[in-house]
Amino acid sequence: RWAGARRALARRRWGSAASARRRGADAPRLVAEGLGGADVARVVSNEVRGLTARAAEIAAASLEAEGRGPVPAPWCLMVLGSGGRGECLLSADQDNALVHAGGEADDPWFADFGARIADLLDEAGLARCSGGVMAANREWRGTVEDWRTRVDAWLRRATREDLMHVDIFFDLVAVAGEVSLARTLHADAVAAASQTPPFTNLLAEWVSSLTPLFAMFGRLRTVEGRIDLKRSGLMPLVGIARTLALRAGSLARSTTDRLRDAAAAGRIAESDASTLIAMHAELLDVVLAQQLRDLEDGIRPSSRVVLKRLGKDGARRLRVQLHRLDEILRGLRGSVSG
Numbered sequence: 356r357w358a359g360a361r362r363a364l365a366r367r368r369w370g371s372a373a374s375a376r377r378r379g380a381d382a383p384r385l386v387a388e389g390l391g392g393a394d395v396a397r398v399v400s401n402e403v404r405g406l407t408a409r410a411a412e413i414a415a416a417s418l419e420a421e422g423r424g425p426v427p428a429p430w431c432l433m434v435l436g437s438g439g440r441g442e443c444l445l446s447a448d449q450d451n452a453l454v455h456a457g458g459e460a461d462d463p464w465f466a467d468f469g470a471r472i473a474d475l476l477d478e479a480g481l482a483r484c485s486g487g488v489m490a491a492n493r494e495w496r497g498t499v500e501d502w503r504t505r506v507d508a509w510l511r512r513a514t515r516e517d518l519m520h521v522d523i524f525f526d527l528v529a530v531a532g533e534v535s536l537a538r539t540l541h542a543d544a545v546a547a548a549s550q551t552p553p554f555t556n557l558l559a560e561w562v563s564s565l566t567p568l569f570a571m572f573g574r575l576r577t578v579e580g581r582i583d584l585k586r587s588g589l590m591p592l593v594g595i596a597r598t599l600a601l602r603a604g605s606l607a608r609s610t611t612d613r614l615r616d617a618a619a620a621g622r623i624a625e626s627d628a629s630t631l632i633a634m635h636a637e638l639l640d641v642v643l644a645q646q647l648r649d650l651e652d653g654i655r656p657s658s659r660v661v662l663k664r665l666g667k668d669g670a671r672r673l674r675v676q677l678h679r680l681d682e683i684l685r686g687l688r689g690s691v692s693g
Contacts, residue, residue: 386647392444392639393611400443404434404530406479407451407472411531414471418464427464428457431532432472435488439526440593440608444639445646445656448482449473450523453490454502454536462493469496488523499536506544513557521548521558525597526608542606549604558601559687562594566684567677575674577662585658588638588677591684592631599623599687610635627683634676641665641673 385395411432419425436450437443451472455465469490477483490496497505506524509517525544529537548554567587570576576587593610600613603620607613611632618628645664646656662670 386643391636392641392643393442393636395643396437396442396444396639399445399447400438400441403438403443403447403481404528406481407432407434407438407449407476408531410472410475410479411468413475414468417471418468423464423467426468427461428455429533429536430455430457430465430468431529431534431536432490433527433537434530435527436523437526439523439528440610442593442610442639444643444658445650446658449476449484450488451490451495452488452524452527453496454499454540455496456499456533456536458498461498462496465496466491466493499540502540503543506547510547510551510554513554515561518558518561522594522597525601528608545601545604545606548601552602555598555602558598559595562591562598563684563687565591565594566681567591569677569681573674573678575662575670575677578659580661580663581659582662582673583657583659584638584642588680589635589642589658592635592638592680595684595687596631596635623687630679631683634680637676641669 385398390398415426431454433439433452433454434450435452437447438450453465453469455461457465469492473483473489473491483489488495509521509524525541525548527537527541565586568576575582596610596613596617599617599622600607603617603622605613605616605620607616614623614628614632617623618625623631641660642658645660648661648664649656662673665673
């Protein structure tokens with residue numbers, strides 16, 4: 356039964372070997388209908404959330420069918436990162452976590468549950484997270500108290516690893532189980548972060564270190580003719596939006612909503628927020644266009660864009676945008692610490 360359920364989920368959405376191509380199958384039509392990268396990202400993110408929820412349903416049913424008993428305590432499965440923000444494009448992988456209202460004795464059941472979810476998603480074409488951010492790993496599942504202790508440690512220590520965890524944790528959205536568990540966890544964590552200025556200051560410094568990478572004389576840095584627009588664009592932009600939103604106590608997940616909330620709270624100028632919102636949408640457009648081209652050419656989609664494909668005007672515009680992003684990021688430390 357378990358093997359059959361795994362095959363059924365693999366057929367349900369994207370297949371396995373051609374997962375990225377399946378995810379991108381509708382993207383050209385959506386673009387032709389006038390949808391931009393941000394719109395397509397929301398569609399893909401909804402697919403990721405739906406697939407993750409279905410995997411949880413199948414995993415729980417399989418455990419019970421095998422005599423492992425029903426779920427031992429209320430639980431909630433959460434999607435993190437770009438899936439939580441609603442900003443996945445065609446190279447998404449698994450980013451999930453689990454919170455439950457049981458005790459330590461219940462972890463073996465939830466460990467198997469998380470492992471089965473990871474197997475199902477991988478077979479359905481959503482690859483395992485290379486950084487291990489999955490409920491299959493102990494670090495990304497636990498009781499309500501486990502998560503409180505974990506978040507408190509992140510805020511107090513604020514090591515580089517802690518900051519990287521925060522980079523996706525605060526994007527969480529519930530997709531299956533008792534939604535209230537995730538909502539309470541998220542609200543409590545945001546409140547704690549907003550009341551810990553030393554943490555948000557360090558987070559701002561770390562995000563500022565992710566400013567766009569330039570070559571000599573301010574030219575765009577490329578490797579084999581491609582520029583990584585995740586590293587030199589989306590990552591720092593998303594990061595500063597998250598940081599400012601946390602400082603303002605905003606519960607928003609999407610980059611656009613976070614920037615709007617930060618502007619409303621006086622953490623960033625309205626003009627800079629508008630600039631970053633427009634820039635974020637354009638970067639998603641550029642990355643999506645490259646991903647669709649790469650799929651046509653049989654290349655695994657990524658955030659690495661062929662600079663020559665943009666033409667001289669497009670490359671010039673991108674250079675201006677990334678320099679503007681660099682300026683805004685360098686000026687925002689005061690907005691966070693103030």
